[in-house]
Amino acid sequence: MIRRLLPLLAALPLACAHQPVEPPRFDEPGAAQRFYEMKRQGTVDPQAAYAKARAQIRERERNRRIQTEAQELQEWDYLGPGNIGGRTRVLVIDPNDTNVMYAGAVSGGIFKTTNGGANWTAIGDDLANLTVNSLAMSPSDSRVLFAGTGEGFFREEQRGTGLPLRGNGMYVTRDAGATWTHLDSTSTDDFHWVNDLIVSRHDPRRIYAATRSGVWRSGDEGASWTHVLPTTVKGGCLDLAARTDQSEDYLFASCGTFQQATIYRTTNGQTWTPVHTEQTMGRTSLAIAPSNQSIIYALSASNQPGTFNQGLLAVYRSDQNGDPGTWTARVRNTDPNLVNSTLLTNPLGATRTLCGYPSNNFTTMGWYCNTIAVDPADPDKVWAAGVDLFRSDDGGRNWGVGSYWWAPEDNPNWVHADQHSIVFHPQYDGTANKTMFVTNDGGVARTLDARAGVATGSKATCGTNADMSWESLNHDYGATQFYHGAVFPNGRRFLGGAQDNGTIFGSVDSGPNRWTRQLGGDGSYAAIDFENPNIIYAQSQVGTLYQSFDGGQVFNYVGNALTGDQYLFIAPLQMDPNTSRRVWIGGRHLWRTDNKAETWTVSSPLVDGLVSAIGIAPGRSDRVVAGTNTGALVRTDNATTATFQTAWTATKPRNGFVSWIAFDPTNVDVVYATYAGFGGQHLYKSVDGGVTWGELQNDLPDIPVHSMVVDPTRPQRLFLGTDLGVFVSTNGGTNWQVENTGFAAVVTEALILGQGEWGPAVYAFTHGRGAWKTELTPMPTAPRRRRAS
Secondary structure, three states: OOOOOOOOOOOOOEEOOOOOOOOOOOOOHHHHHHHHHHHOOEOOOHHHHHHHHHHHHHHHHHHOOOHHHHOOOOOOEEEEOOOOOOOEEEEEEOOOOOOOEEEEEOOOEEEEEOOOOOOOEEEOOOOOOOOEEEEEEOOOOOOOEEEEEOOOOOOOOOOOOOOOOOOOOEEEEOOOOOOOEEOHHHOOHHHOOEEEEEEOOOOOOOEEEEEOOEEEEEOOOOOOOEEEEEOOOOOOEEEEEEOOOOOOOOEEEEEOOOOOOEEEEEOOOOOEEEEEEOOOEEEEEEEEOOOOOOOEEEEEEEOOOOOOOOOEEEEEEEOOOOOOOOEEEEEEOOOOOHHHHOOOEOHHHHOOHHHOOOOOOOOEOOOOOOEEEEOOOOOOOEEEEOOOEEEEOOOOOOOEEOOOOOOOOOOOOOOOOOEEEEEEOOOOOOOOOEOEEEEEOOEEEEEOEOOOOOEOOOOOOOOOOOOOOOEEOOOOOOOOEEEEEEEOOOOOEEEEEEOOOEEEEEEOOOOOOOOEEEEOOOEEEEEEOOOOOOOEEEEEOOOEEEEEOOOOOOOEEOOHHHOOOOOOOOOOEEEOOOOOOOEEEEOOOEEEEOOOOOEEEEOOOOOOOOEEEEEEOOOOOOOEEEEEOOOOEEEEOOHHHOOOOOOOEEEOOOOOOEEEEEEEOOEEEEEEEEEOOEOOOOEEEEOOOOOOOEEOOOOOOOOOEEEEEEOOOOOOOEEEEEOOEEEEEOOOOOOOEEOOOOOOOOOEEEEEEEEOOOOEEEEEEEEOOOEEEEEOOOOOOOOOOOOOO
16 A cells, blocks of 8 residues: 655666565555556447447347357356455345345446355346446335446546446346346436435335435336436435335435535435535445434544545434434544544554554545444444444444454454445344344455444554454355456466455365465466466565465565566566566566566666556567557567666557557467557557557457457467456457356456366456356367356
């Protein structure tokens, strides 16, 4: 999270210090959003482009122009992880059968369990947008659910196309998730980000949607809408809360994030009035006490510059129905007990001095993870969460720590970081049933005793001192958001770098539900020494490099020599396929090690932009081609001796983000470059080793392309990882067909060629649906394999 900006020592090899100073490994959701948007810039409306692409895909499915050869592929097998999870914003429980639950994964769609979380199944893979941010169940028929798309929580006002993670409105199912229908009335700008949904208890046809343009109300199950609470404040309306004890719809809405936020109320579902605001009030979440619904709480982030910017501003409470003038701050960020002020801050860093360390580090997250809920049986017991979970037993005045994201994962106090929702069991009564669920960047977790002791006092964060016991419900919950991956030489093990789940390892023998986490933060590129697989390189964000010598059990920070450069949030790293001693990494320059990271050499002058992709020619280590985030392509045939003074020839076929460089494994002169973003060509080819480039004329839809593999057994067969899954061409890239049988049309960040069960295989690391594999050659003597469940 902390950038290291040191002077660049450019011309000479730089020795890695043997006393490394390891940077902290926290996730950076704001930087992740900016990177996601950078890759998808362009002049084309993204949802219009996706809609057009899906129409093209459906037409090709009908025509199946390359069906004959495409059918030779095996189906895609799910590798996992089913036990790691991924960013999950919402959880809904069926009150008629509490074993049935639905979870919304931000870029993986909707998952359902029918056995209380013992295992999950992805449903709704045909949704045209998998960015599920909100869910609401009809109170009159639990088979009817509404899903809102678009993750509308932003660290800053985004630019360009309005990304990241923009949705395309709402969907409805009437058969418990078996089929979903898009609500065409939400195909407008007003429903690009559906932040919260509530279905009226008085009339199940009546729906309220909090979106970026305010609160909308439908009286006909979403067929049409009325704009009942317009707003132009940044962020729009983010949260809704409804009383269930009134004869009419009685709701609260919080609107505003980086401009002054305001809480509104309606007592009839149509007329809204402001009831509370404060000058520096930012994103605010709301909760009504079920046992006394005249009591309502609000958890507000702060917009005031300084230590607590986007940390806690205050926890407010009204005991008089939310009437204006009745809201009091129960706790503020000025509280003398520092633990009380860290509800929306990473408590590990914010309270370091209390635990005997020299200084505090305030990592504030209130814009991103911000949720509050009241114990259904006690209006004075209230839970609030940002990075970790806290509980107050005195109506919000004092707080205790209920979870520790930095504890060992087998510690009962451990819950994954960055909380997004708190949900009580429908039959919770505080005695016989005390079950509570939470969702976060690691999926879904549960405690069977939400009234167990929390850790209190000024040193509550100095150890895992709570009596709480949590368990993960991530079983076949394949929502992990990968950025990159790598495969061991024997094809039996694999690893990948994932959003807020670090670097994680899985294996064929252990199966999808026994992956392990070895590094924290946001995972990035990885590479495995194919001559000695015990040597592994892995990164966290902004080029932070680690190395393991024991197969991934222990990683050491080895990036000191690289800290003077500037890197993308996800910086490319590639091992030379001809010798594992040589590894490349890219920033403002290209860097090379010839001795397994003992020393590094700056191997290029400044490039145009930041290096975003690197390719090394098979059989020819001196030929390297790289791309940048501005669209430039640079190359040299002197890569193994290159220094800061070595001139790399440069060209720019188009502006944009070069996402991948792929050499033909049978011909060092043939190399491909892919471009992300919208508008223009996405695939270029060179037949002279990268000296000149030409557009590869093709029928690809205009969607971002992130990765590429050339089949070594049949070089005319190409695979592309895109925003809508995997495309394959069997004629050198002229015609393309979707071939992601077995998983959804999900963002596929990395395609990796590796060993399969009986020959080469393609591994897909997706951003929202975990990792998958397909064999490149048919099974020799048996029928086609079926994908794993």
